[in-house]
Amino acid sequence: MDNRMFCFQCEQTAGCAGCTGKAGVCGKTTEVAELQDQLTGALVGLSRAVDNAPDTNEGTWRLMIEGLFTTVTNVNFNEKTIRDLIDRVHAEKARLVPNCYSCTSRCGRNDDYDMHLLWSAQEDVRSLKSLILFGVRGMAAYAYHAMVLGYTDDAVNRFFAKALFAVGEDWGMVELLPIVMEVGEKNLQCMALLDKANTETYGTPTPVTVPLTVEKGPFIVITGHDLYDLKLLLEQTAGKGVNIYTHGEMLPAHGYPELKKYPHLKGNFGTAWQNQQKEFADIPAPVLFTTNCLMPPRASYADRVFTTAVVSYPEITHIGEDKDFTPVIEKALALGGYNEDKPFTGINGGGTVMTGFGHGAVLSVAEQVIDAVKAGAIKHFFLVGGCDGARPGRNYYTEFVKKTPADTVVLTLACGKYRFNDLDLGTIGGLPRLMDVGQCNDAYGAVKIALALAEAFGCGVNDLPLSMVLSWYEQKAVCILLTLLHLGIKNIRLGPTLPAFVSPNVLNYLVENFNIAPITTPEEDLKVLLKH
Structure with a gap:
C-alpha cells in the first residue's frame, strides 16, 4: 500500500x-x-x-x-x-x-x-x-x-x-x-x-444549570452524542456509588427529564472535544466514547478509554451490542476518583454552564420573547453554533459573542459553544442572553425557533432580525448547512475557513444564490449583520 x-x-x-x-x-x-x-x-x-x-x-x-x-x-x-x-x-x-x-x-x-x-x-x-x-x-x-x-x-x-x-x-x-x-x-x-x-x-428539555465541579468518589466521564448509551449507563450504575459526568456534546442530556432524574448524573467535565488529550491525561476515572469526537488516546490514559457503538480504536476495550458496561464501572471503582471535590472551570473561568433551551423550552415562552422584540428590548438574534476544532481562528466565536450588544440574544448549539458557554452575558426580557439549544443533533430545534418567530411576525426567516454565524469541522455540519439552504436561509457567515472540497464554481453558486460569506472579524461582521 x-x-x-x-x-x-x-x-x-x-x-x-x-x-x-x-x-x-x-x-x-x-x-x-x-x-x-x-x-x-x-x-x-x-x-x-x-x-x-x-x-x-x-x-x-x-x-x-x-x-x-x-x-x-x-x-x-x-x-x-x-x-x-x-x-x-x-x-x-x-x-x-x-x-x-x-x-x-x-x-x-x-x-x-x-x-x-x-x-x-x-x-x-x-x-x-x-x-x-x-x-x-x-x-x-x-x-x-x-x-x-x-x-x-x-x-x-x-x-x-x-x-x-x-x-x-x-x-x-x-x-x-x-x-x-x-x-x-x-x-x-x-x-x-x-x-x-x-x-x-426522554421528555422535553428544560433549562438547567450544570456544575463543572467533580465530586469526590468514583466517577465515569461519558462523551459523544448517544443519549441511549447514557441512559443505559445511568441504569447500570444506579446505587453503585459511581457518579456520571457528561463531556462534549453529551452536555445537553442534563436538560431531559428522564435523564436528569438520576441523582448520580452530577455535572459536566472538560471543555471542547479537541482538548481531550490534555484533559483526560490525569483524571482518576474511565472515559466512555459513544460516537465521534474520539482523538487517538495517549498512552497516559489509553487503559481508561472505552468505546461503544460505531466508535473503535485499536487495542481499546470495546463494549459490544450487549451494552454491558461492567468493565467501565469496575474501572471507575478501581480508580476511586478524587479524594475531595475538585472544581473545574470553562475556558473563560466560569464554574457552571446552562443548557436545555431546546425549541420546546424557548417556544413555551414565545409570547415573552415576542413582547420583548416589540418593546425594543430585544433588537437582534444571533445563532452562533457549530463544531469546534483546534485550528487558529476559533477564538473569533468567543470574541463575537462577547461583543454582541446587550439588547441581543445569542442562541448556540453543538460543541462550538464550549468557546463561550461559561460566559455570563446577563439577561434580557427575563431570559438569559445566552441560550444553549443543544447538540448539533438539535439543529432542528433552532430551525423550529426561527420558523416560529417568522410566523409570529408574519414574515420570512430572512426578514427576521436573525443572523447565523456558524463554525464547521466535520460532516454533520455539512448536512445542517444544506438543510438551511434548502429552507432558503441566506446571509450565513461560515468559518473559520471555507470547505476545501467546495470548488470555486460551486462556491460562486452558493454566494450568488444564498449570500454565504466567510467570517472576517467580529467587529466587521457585527457591523454588517446588525444592519439586517
Missing part, C-alpha cells in the same frame, strides 16, 4: 487542501483512510443492489447507516472493524442480488465503486459529489441515533441509497446539483425524526 492518502472531508485538513501521506490531521492512518474509501465504495455497490432488489429490509438500511456513520471524522480508527463492515456490506449485496453478484460481466451493477474516480474527477463534479457524500455521512449519524431508539423513516432510508447511487454515476452538475439540495431536504426530515425520538423517549 502506498502513502498517497487523500482526505479533505474535515475543516482541519492539511493546508486547507487535503491530507496526504502516512496520516491525517485527525490521526487516521493511510490504511484506515483507504479502508474507509473501500467501505464507501462497497456502500455505493450496495445502493446499486438496492436499486434493483425488492427485498430490502431493516437490516439493509441499518447496515448502510452504520457504514456511513463509521466514515465520519474521528469515529473509527480500527482496520479490523472496518474490514468486518466491508464484509457485511458485501454479504448483504450478495443476499439482495445473488445472480448479479456472481456475474463477471462489467455492467456497472456488480462492482464496488472505485473512490479514486471521485477524488480525481473534474473539480466541480468532485465538489458536488463530495457535498452529497459528506452530507449523507452526517445525516447517517442522526438517523443512527433515532434508529437505536426505534424510530426510522423509509423516505430517509431510501435517500441514503439514492445519494450513494449518484456518487457512483458518471453525472455532471445538472444531475448532481438537485441531489445536493435534496440532502438538505431529507436531512430536515431526519433531524425532525431524531427530535421526535429524543423528546418522546
Whole structure:
C-alpha cells in the first residue's frame, strides 16, 4: 500500500487542501483512510443492489447507516472493524442480488465503486459529489441515533441509497446539483425524526444549570452524542456509588427529564472535544466514547478509554451490542476518583454552564420573547453554533459573542459553544442572553425557533432580525448547512475557513444564490449583520 492518502472531508485538513501521506490531521492512518474509501465504495455497490432488489429490509438500511456513520471524522480508527463492515456490506449485496453478484460481466451493477474516480474527477463534479457524500455521512449519524431508539423513516432510508447511487454515476452538475439540495431536504426530515425520538423517549428539555465541579468518589466521564448509551449507563450504575459526568456534546442530556432524574448524573467535565488529550491525561476515572469526537488516546490514559457503538480504536476495550458496561464501572471503582471535590472551570473561568433551551423550552415562552422584540428590548438574534476544532481562528466565536450588544440574544448549539458557554452575558426580557439549544443533533430545534418567530411576525426567516454565524469541522455540519439552504436561509457567515472540497464554481453558486460569506472579524461582521 502506498502513502498517497487523500482526505479533505474535515475543516482541519492539511493546508486547507487535503491530507496526504502516512496520516491525517485527525490521526487516521493511510490504511484506515483507504479502508474507509473501500467501505464507501462497497456502500455505493450496495445502493446499486438496492436499486434493483425488492427485498430490502431493516437490516439493509441499518447496515448502510452504520457504514456511513463509521466514515465520519474521528469515529473509527480500527482496520479490523472496518474490514468486518466491508464484509457485511458485501454479504448483504450478495443476499439482495445473488445472480448479479456472481456475474463477471462489467455492467456497472456488480462492482464496488472505485473512490479514486471521485477524488480525481473534474473539480466541480468532485465538489458536488463530495457535498452529497459528506452530507449523507452526517445525516447517517442522526438517523443512527433515532434508529437505536426505534424510530426510522423509509423516505430517509431510501435517500441514503439514492445519494450513494449518484456518487457512483458518471453525472455532471445538472444531475448532481438537485441531489445536493435534496440532502438538505431529507436531512430536515431526519433531524425532525431524531427530535421526535429524543423528546418522546426522554421528555422535553428544560433549562438547567450544570456544575463543572467533580465530586469526590468514583466517577465515569461519558462523551459523544448517544443519549441511549447514557441512559443505559445511568441504569447500570444506579446505587453503585459511581457518579456520571457528561463531556462534549453529551452536555445537553442534563436538560431531559428522564435523564436528569438520576441523582448520580452530577455535572459536566472538560471543555471542547479537541482538548481531550490534555484533559483526560490525569483524571482518576474511565472515559466512555459513544460516537465521534474520539482523538487517538495517549498512552497516559489509553487503559481508561472505552468505546461503544460505531466508535473503535485499536487495542481499546470495546463494549459490544450487549451494552454491558461492567468493565467501565469496575474501572471507575478501581480508580476511586478524587479524594475531595475538585472544581473545574470553562475556558473563560466560569464554574457552571446552562443548557436545555431546546425549541420546546424557548417556544413555551414565545409570547415573552415576542413582547420583548416589540418593546425594543430585544433588537437582534444571533445563532452562533457549530463544531469546534483546534485550528487558529476559533477564538473569533468567543470574541463575537462577547461583543454582541446587550439588547441581543445569542442562541448556540453543538460543541462550538464550549468557546463561550461559561460566559455570563446577563439577561434580557427575563431570559438569559445566552441560550444553549443543544447538540448539533438539535439543529432542528433552532430551525423550529426561527420558523416560529417568522410566523409570529408574519414574515420570512430572512426578514427576521436573525443572523447565523456558524463554525464547521466535520460532516454533520455539512448536512445542517444544506438543510438551511434548502429552507432558503441566506446571509450565513461560515468559518473559520471555507470547505476545501467546495470548488470555486460551486462556491460562486452558493454566494450568488444564498449570500454565504466567510467570517472576517467580529467587529466587521457585527457591523454588517446588525444592519439586517
